[in-house]
Amino acid sequence: MNIPLTAPFLGVLLGTLALLLLASALAFLLQRRHPERNYQELHSRIHTWWIIAFLFLGSLLAPRAVTLAFFAFISFLALKEYFSLIPTRRADRRVLFYAYAAIPVQYFWVYVNWYEMFAIFIPVYMFLFIPLRMVMIGETAGFLAAAGTLYWGLMTTVYSLSHLGALLLLPFPQGRVWTSEPASGAALVVYLAVLTQLNDVLQYVWGKSLGRRKVVPKVSPGKTWAGVIGGVATTTLLAVLLAPYFTPLTRRESVLAGLLIGIGGFFGDITVSAVKRDLHRKDSGAILPGHGGILDRFDSLTYTAPLFFHFVRYLHF
Amino acid sequence: MARLCRFLFFFGLVKPLASLVLGLNVRRRHWLPRRGPAILVANHNSHLDTVVLLSLFPYRLACQLRPVAAADYFFRNRALAWFVVHVLRIIPLDRTARAGTVHLLKDVSEALAAGEILLLFPEGTRGEPEQLGEFRSGIAHIVKAHPEAPVIPVFVHGAGKALPRGEAILVPFFCDIFVGEPLHWSGDRARFMDQLSARFHQLAAEGEFPAWT
Numbered sequence: 001m002n003i004p005l006t007a008p009f010l011g012v013l014l015g016t017l018a019l020l021l022l023a024s025a026l027a028f029l030l031q032r033r034h035p036e037r038n039y040q041e042l043h044s045r046i047h048t049w050w051i052i053a054f055l056f057l058g059s060l061l062a063p064r065a066v067t068l069a070f071f072a073f074i075s076f077l078a079l080k081e082y083f084s085l086i087p088t089r090r091a092d093r094r095v096l097f098y099a100y101a102a103i104p105v106q107y108f109w110v111y112v113n114w115y116e117m118f119a120i121f122i123p124v125y126m127f128l129f130i131p132l133r134m135v136m137i138g139e140t141a142g143f144l145a146a147a148g149t150l151y152w153g154l155m156t157t158v159y160s161l162s163h164l165g166a167l168l169l170l171p172f173p174q175g176r177v178w179t180s181e182p183a184s185g186a187a188l189v190v191y192l193a194v195l196t197q198l199n200d201v202l203q204y205v206w207g208k209s210l211g212r213r214k215v216v217p218k219v220s221p222g223k224t225w226a227g228v229i230g231g232v233a234t235t236t237l238l239a240v241l242l243a244p245y246f247t248p249l250t251r252r253e254s255v256l257a258g259l260l261i262g263i264g265g266f267f268g269d270i271t272v273s274a275v276k277r278d279l280h281r282k283d284s285g286a287i288l289p290g291h292g293g294i295l296d297r298f299d300s301l302t303y304t305a306p307l308f309f310h311f312v313r314y315l316h317f
Numbered sequence: 318m319a320r321l322c323r324f325l326f327f328f329g330l331v332k333p334l335a336s337l338v339l340g341l342n343v344r345r346r347h348w349l350p351r352r353g354p355a356i357l358v359a360n361h362n363s364h365l366d367t368v369v370l371l372s373l374f375p376y377r378l379a380c381q382l383r384p385v386a387a388a389d390y391f392f393r394n395r396a397l398a399w400f401v402v403h404v405l406r407i408i409p410l411d412r413t414a415r416a417g418t419v420h421l422l423k424d425v426s427e428a429l430a431a432g433e434i435l436l437l438f439p440e441g442t443r444g445e446p447e448q449l450g451e452f453r454s455g456i457a458h459i460v461k462a463h464p465e466a467p468v469i470p471v472f473v474h475g476a477g478k479a480l481p482r483g484e485a486i487l488v489p490f491f492c493d494i495f496v497g498e499p500l501h502w503s504g505d506r507a508r509f510m511d512q513l514s515a516r517f518h519q520l521a522a523e524g525e526f527p528a529w530t
């Protein structure tokens with residue numbers, strides 16, 4: 001078990017439960033009040049939230065190998081979605097195969113706690129190997145675009161997201177939090193995941209209620225300054241409130257962590273939006289009813305996971 | 318033995334392959350038949366097409382799916398022949414002899430009369446990956462003889478990228494499955510073939526898939 005069922009984790013479980021119940025109740029009331037309107041999208045979105053939240057939090061209760069396998073599977077889904085979304089060359093089929101093969105390898109480094117290899121495997125070895133394999137196949141038409149897009153996908157969906165798994169291994173300082181289980185970096189995973197997802201929701205809510213001026217109208221017309229600022233501020237407040245229970249961060253550091261997660265989440269979100277817009281797609285996939293694809297849900301984490309990981313690692317481990 | 322193999326094949330290979338390794342985006346699932354007789358018509362780019370189409374049905378119905386497949390290709394060796402006859406339950410089609418059509422029509426009629434669902438690939442071959450080939454009109458014979466069976470066009474995209482002809486390594490891709498509005502025999506062979514291929518081109522255009530070269 002990665003995480004003991006102590007008060008903070010139970011608090012998050014109950015808090016999630018309460019939020020989801022609230023969302024379901026609101027959707028139910030909205031439908032009752034406006035029976036003529038179609039809230040199907042909202043209902044399926046909330047339904048999917050229930051599944052994601054409990055699969056994710058539940059996975060943290062499993063043995064570490066299972067948790068990491070679950071994270072690796074999320075990376076696999078995200079990479080598969082990306083490869084299905086972008087134009088790929090027929091000649092690169094074998095290269096794609098090696099990109100997929102990098103997933104279990106990358107998570108294996110996490111599992112055996114080999115930090116240096118974890119940190120350089122994709123940025124160095126896969127970075128060099130992908131063009132090498134492509135050159136051996138020998139198709140030069142579209143080479144640069146293919147090498148660039150394949151590598152970007154690998155960095156985003158595998159390297160970035162694997163930092164979520166790496167958080168699990170940060171040796172938790174004894175005497176601070178959850179002393180019964182000293183190696184429980186899982187608390188950091190909970191902290192990061194909950195704040196990142198809440199940040200998405202909060203930016204949306206703030207933007208809907210008083211947003212007017214758009215931040216990047218060409219990329220994501222739904223994003224307003226009020227939404228971003230309100231969202232980041234609320235996320236930072238929550239980051240400060242939750243930090244003593246889930247992290248070794250001091251009050252001042254937790255303000256920075258909140259800003260990092262709030263602002264990083266925003267950029268992760270609009271980066272994936274830009275990719276979809278480039279490819280003229282509304283969603284990255286259809287695997288999560290009401291949300292779209294895996295990338296539509298994990299887009300913010302592709303920024304916040306590596307940023308937050310190095311932030312806490314530098315300061316405390 | 319065959320039934321056990323079919324069970325294991327469906328739950329051990331077809332389902333996990335289609336839903337975990339590949340992953341399906343199905344549009345208009347409600348147009349898929351819920352009982353036979355019916356004729357499922359699909360484009361063909363990969364061996365995975367059959368796997369993907371089988372996975373769309375509950376087990377009981379999947380057992381009643383009868384792919385019409387080339388005898389010369391699938392009867393190459395005894396193990397494969399046993400598998401395709403007893404587990405996949407194909408209806409063999411002799412591509413070389415004209416007389417094959419007569420046998421085929423008899424087998425097909427029996428299957429439809431028993432309330433089974435035919436699976437036809439009218440392109441006749443997997444062809445070039447992710448390209449829609451010309452339809453052969455043999456299918457019109459079958460539909461004409463069984464006007465009571467609805468013809469359900471199903472366009473599959475992605476399987477041809479995951480496992481194209483001549484490749485041994487499976488590379489995962491999400492598969493899009495667009496189910497089209499069911500067709501019925503229109504009384505004229507040329508018109509039916511035009512309708513059918515028009516419907517497939519319409520379904521293919523729906524995804525705005527970039528050419529795969």
